[in-house]
Structure formats: structure tokens, C-alpha cells
Amino acid sequence: AVSTCFIVLQLKMLQRDNKVVGGYECPRHSVPYQVSLNAGYHFCGGSLISSQWVVSAAHCYKSRVQVRLGEHDITVNEGTEQWIDSNKLIKHPHYNSYNLDNDIMLIKLSRPATLNSYVQTVALPSRCPVADENCMVSGWGGDCNSSFSIFQLQCLRQPIIDDRICRNAYPHLFTENMVCSGFMHGGASSCQGDSGGPLVCGGQLQGVVSWGYECAMKGHPSVYARVCRYTSWIRNIMSSN
Secondary structure (H helix, E strand, C coil), X not given: CCCHHHHHHHHHHHHHCXXXXXXXXXXXXXXXXXXXXXXXXXXXXXXXXXXXXXXXXHHHCCCCCEEEECCCECCCCCCCCEEEEEEEEEECCCCECCCCECCCEEEEECCCCCCCCCCCCCECCCXXXXXXXXXXXXXXXXXXXXXXXXXXXXXXXXXEECHHHHHHHCCCCCCCCEEEECCCCCCCCHHHCCCCCEEEECCEEEEEEEECCCCCCCCCCEEEEXXXXXXXXXXXXXXHC
């Protein structure tokens, strides 16, 4: 897995070289399901799937987090934010920290979020993603060296990559619980996004930012947890908690 710090450094280098393909500052509040996970600092992203539940990556687990909703610039108070403490963090029971298989986690908020034009849910998938489908990943990068941090939410449009191509790019690492998205020629990837953040295709949450080799490296696209494999697990956890 690539450290968030390294991801941000790579992104800044790419931006400086004008090589980020399709990456841009999201229009304010155009991604109202995007959340920031905060532990005194922003460290991961997530997606609001109901007024009281967020999906993120299992490798983002901390015993307690504050979920920040309605954010755009995470350094200033814009009056649109809702900051809600976590009540429960539930990693997938078969999460493997060695190869990041089943890299998905649910966070229950201590109180329901207020849904409005700045804070909205994203739909769980009703089907699995298909190759070449157009999707969007979003996130703030990381919070390591402040001179390399990204404070305004960043967006990147990118296609789903065929599973066979992804398996060839990551032999012995890629599993059926993962999906690749990005550009095989390199130059842009979800270095644009945080770990745990959303990959949304056709209005449905199809991926959770998980891992990848050196950011935007040719032949090595970003890897996401394949959310369509977890819809029944997600619904079961939500109904029983």
C-alpha cells in the first residue's frame, strides 16, 4: 500500500508538470456524499450512504474518529460543515491487512447527519461496474508536509479497467474483491483521492480507494474495494446495529 504522504507528494509533482489527466478542484459541494475522517487532522476519506452510516476503507481504522461532512476547504469554516463523532467502527470480518483484501469498513455516526444541499447520501451499487465505465474519484490527498497538502476537494474522472488487465498489472495481489480504475498510461490516478474515499459510477458507489503502486505509475492503476460484493454485508450491519 502507498502512504498517503507519498501520494500527495506525487500528486503535487504531477500537478507541477501539468500531467494530471482530468484532475481538478471539484466545484464546491458538488460531491455532497464525500466526508473527511478526522483524528485531530484529516487522514482518510469516506462516503455517506445513509444519514447515520459512512463507508470507508478498513485500513483507515482508528478506535474513534470525527466524521466531517459538508466540507470543501478543510482548513476553513465555511458554515456548511457538520462534525459528528463516530459511535462504532466496523471493519469487514475478513479484512486482510497484508494484501488489503476486503478493505472496507462501516462507521456509524453518534447522531444522524442533517441531509441538505451540502450533505447528501450516495447510492449503494445495484450491479457491479463494467470495463470502460466512466467514474469519478474524489478526495483531499493527505496531511503530512503542509507545503504539499491539498485543502480543497479534488475530483478526477477515470474509467473502470478490465479485471484481466488489472490482474496482469498486479499478479498475485489482485482479488475478486477489488476493482481497478484509472489510466494504464499513467499520469493521473487516485493519488487524487484519499484512502477510504469514493469511486462513483453512474450515481452508485462502486469503489473505496484502497491501494496502488507509485502514484500514477504507468501500467499500475489505482485499486479499490469492489463495493458491489459487500452490499448484503453493509445492509446486514446497518440493520443489526
